[in-house]
Amino acid sequence: MWKEDEKGIMLEYLKKNGEAIELFKKRYDEKFGEINLKMQKIEVAFNKIMENSVDMLRVSTTNMSVMLDRLEKMHNDRKFVDLETGVGVSSSKDFPCTMRRTKQSTKAMKVPFPQDLLDLKEVAKTMMMLEKEGGLTIAIMFPPAFGLIALVAVAYSMLNVWMAMQVGMARKRYNVPYPTMYADENKNKDGKLFNCIQRGHQNSLEVMPMFFVLLTFGGLQHPIVATVLGVIYCMARFLYFTGYATGDPKRRLTYGKFNFLALVGLLGCSASFGVRQLFSGPLL
The missing domain is CATH 1.20.120.550 (Membrane associated eicosanoid/glutathione metabolism-like domain)
Structure with missing residues (x-):
């Protein structure tokens, strides 16, 4: 049988960690909600760009590449919650999301930058490179019918x-x-x-x-x-x-x-x- 003071310490510890987990989940959902919203806006903007003229596409491709660079940097630099202290901690480069469970051990969960945005970013960089080399090719999209x-x-x-x-x-x-x-x-x-x-x-x-x-x-x-x-x-x-x-x-x-x-x-x-x-x- 545990003593009353030991039970109290254990309950307090569990309560503290439970609050930290909830805080972590809330902030994590908020950040990814912002990222998903930005991704949707970028996709809409990219589709709009492809429908416009070649000159507008060249200018917007540069802007889009800058936006994607900033979004990826924000993803890699976002903060998460230390489950032990409840304090926000910066993510590492290799493991964007780090959850500290005990003082002796750490467990990392890797949350990669969305692949759709990486593909979109690669397209933008490729188009910019081709434009500089004088070989930019624009694909004309015809309706299926x-x-x-x-x-x-x-x-x-x-x-x-x-x-x-x-x-x-x-x-x-x-x-x-x-x-x-x-x-x-x-x-x-x-x-x-x-x-x-x-x-x-x-x-x-x-x-x-x-x-x-x-x-x-x-x-x-x-x-x-x-x-x-x-x-x-x-x-x-x-x-x-x-x-x-x-x-x-x-x-x-x-x-x-x-x-x-x-x-x-x-x-x-x-x-x-x-x-x-x-x-x-x-x-x-």
């Missing part, structure tokens, strides 16, 4: 190849040799029919650069909508050509006129992309 835009561009290119083949076969069929662009309708009885076929393809070539530009920029902001409009344009262009190839120019617009509506829609998508870029960050 942008692959559909590429497929629409391929489809329209194949359609133009098919139309070119139709013009080539018409040259042989109606005796219109190269390099004559259009047949003389007064000398060739099938001249008008050939000219309609040639003109159907030529008109598609004339509008193709504008279509590709609007499709690309519109697809960066609205990939699904731009894909649908691109498919409509391709189908309308096919009907425009086949209607023209009948020899009656008016039939080119029966269904082919919808290609102009698709272009207007792509124009709106591209304008939306431009406005969004203007208001996404500083212009310089």
